Amino acid sequence: MAVHTAAHHSSGQVLPFRESLLAMLGISFVTMLVALDQTVVGTALPTIVSELRGFELYAWVATSYLLTSVITVPIFGRLGDYYGRKPFVIASIVVFTAASVLCGAADNMLFLVLARGLQGIGGGMLVGTAFACIPDLFPDSVVRLRWQVLMSSAFGIANAVGPSLGGFLTQYYGWRSVFYVNLPVGLLSLFFVWRFLPHLRHVEHEGKMRLDWPGALLIAVALGSLQLFVELLPKHGVTLSAFALLALSVASAYALWQWEKRCPTAILPVDMFRNRSLAALFTLAVLGGFTMFSMLFYAPLLFQGGFGMSPKEAGLVITPLVVFITIGSIANGRIVSRVSNPNLMLYIGFSLVALSCLGIVAATRSMQQWVLMSFMVVGGLGLGFVMPNLTIFAQQTAGREHLGIATALLQSLRMIGGMIGTALTGTLVSHLYASGVRSALDNANASHWFTDLGDPQILINRDAQTTLVDQLTHAGHNGAMLLESAREALVGAIHLGLAMAAIIAVVSVWQSRRVPPIKLQRKLEPVIHAD
Incomplete structure (x- = not known):
């Protein structure tokens, strides 16, 4: 067992340049796997739902x-x-x-939801271990920021091609291909x-570790019941079962x-x-996740269902959001190590995200594509300034012993924010859409058509729309006008959902002042090379 000391390499890295580069390529492909999946599926989702009903x-x-x-x-x-991260990254x-x-x-749909759950277990293992490999390889935070650009670029390339690739694959090869695209990236x-990737272990953790299974189980129960409560509430109101789920979540969190x-x-x-x-x-990670996931999931639905774009067009409009997350991350890496107050980047980032959300809220169908894309650019830059800094700041503050768990918690909390965000925005959207469609149908004395129009998937499926408009016209109603009312209801609902995301982004700007001034220090510590 060879002991590598980070100080052996004057550049503040555990391995020489070539080995560092190849190891980082491995981690970058892993990041690409997760990022590609999130963005590709987002664009294909409306089509998947309309086919699987x-x-x-x-x-x-x-x-x-x-x-x-x-979890x-x-x-x-x-x-x-x-135990070192390599075995878990491979698994x-x-x-x-x-x-x-x-x-x-x-x-x-049920099979898809269950398979996505299994995919989430793999994704959770990836995020929990791959992100923490970087500070292992580069203990010096300034050197790490430079190397992190490679990972940000991989994330960005995947995010950049993701929406367009999702639209392209869905349109020409069917939605199933958006999942199969993970196969070559996974093998690579x-x-x-x-x-x-070297198998690095920290010196102080040589003994056998007992995993905290009760803790893991309580996390699962607390988050699972919270999620179910958030899903149930808007559909059924305050029922006994919804209240029981909330109580279970609070009790588990306390326990x-x-x-x-x-x-x-x-x-x-x-x-x-x-x-x-x-x-x-950690609070900022939750708030950031809420805004980010609300945008990523409901902007494509707005453009496809509300504005009548094809999956390919919607993918094209969404692309700048994810491309500029990368450009923002790269620019951030250059700026943050040079400014006297790195915290400033959080204020700027969250302000840009709030502006982007407000832009989407103001968006109309007649708006030119370049205007919509410029809102996406602003949002992407903002997220690029926020996300890498939250990770670097948390790693800097937590210290070597808690490095993996701090990095993992930050990612977890961002996902919890995303989970609450997509669920709250989603339930708000379905609720408002349904009531908008119902009132339009009532006014036209066509309320029995609610089963056909009450589901927003009709606004994405062009063939189904043509059939429905013909049927409505045949029955003596103005089919085109009712379909247009449904579109307006969806646009209004998503606008309100993203207005909520904008408010959360403004709260994040205010919350950023609670982060004490961060100083990026150079730290070099020995680790054990267990290969």
Whole structure:
């Protein structure tokens, strides 16, 4: 067993340049796998739902993935701290790629939701371990920022081609191909990680580690019941079962807090939440996730369902959002190590995200495409300024011992924010859309057509629209006008949902002042090379 000391390399990295580059390529392909999946599926989702017929499960295609990954991220973040991250990165690629194949083979919405849940387990393992490999390889935070550009670029390339690729594949090869596209990327990342990523373990974790299973179970119950409550509430109001789910979630969260205070190998180190700086960063991760996922999931539905764009056109308009996340990250890497107050980037980033949301809220169908795309550019830049800094600041503050769990928690909390965001925005959208359509149909004395028009998927499926308009006209109603009313109801509903996201972004700007001034220090510490 060779001991590598980070100080051996004057540039503040554990491995020489060539090995560092190849290892980082492996991690970058892994990142690409997760990013590609999130963006490609977002664009294809309206088409998937119209074919598999199950709008009531629309949010669950995203939610099941988020829920299982949220639970697994902290578990594997902690395990990686103890046993080294390489074995878990390899296992996660295998699980994620296999689950992608199952998603592509789904013949109904429930099967797809379950396969997405399995994919989320793989995704959670990936995020929990791959992101924390970077500070292992580059203990010096300034050097790390430079190398992180490689990962941001991979993330960006995947995000950039994602929406257009999703639209293109869906239109020409069917929606199943958007899942099968993960297969070549998965195999490529497996090769690089297996061959070039070193198995690094930290010196202080030589003993056997006991995993905190009660903690893991309590996290699963608390988050699962919260998710179900958020989904049920707008559909059925305050019912006994909704109230029971909320009570279960609160009770589990309280039990988790009490248990983790006493558990010697806590999966959630409670002292991290007592750290003022980390607590503020964690809050920002939740708020950032809420806004980001609301935009990523409901902007495509607005452009396709509300404005009548094809999947390909909608993909093209969404593309600048994800391209500029990368450009923002790269620019941020250059700026943040040069300014005296790195915290400033958080204020600028969240302000841009708020502006972008407000732009989408003001968007109309007659607006030119370049105007819509410029709103996307602003949002992407904002997210590019926020996301890498939250990670670097948290790693800087948490220190070596809690590095993996801090990185994992940050990603988890961003996903929890996303889960709450997509669920709340989603339930608000379906509720407002349904009531808008119902009143339009009532006015036209056509309320019995609600089953056909009450589901927004009709606004994406062109063939179904033509058939329905013919049937309505045949029955003596103005079919085109009723369809237009449904479109207006959807646009109004999504506008309100994204206005809520804009408010959350403004709250994030205000919340950023709670982060104590961060200083990017150079730290070089020994690690054990366990290959």
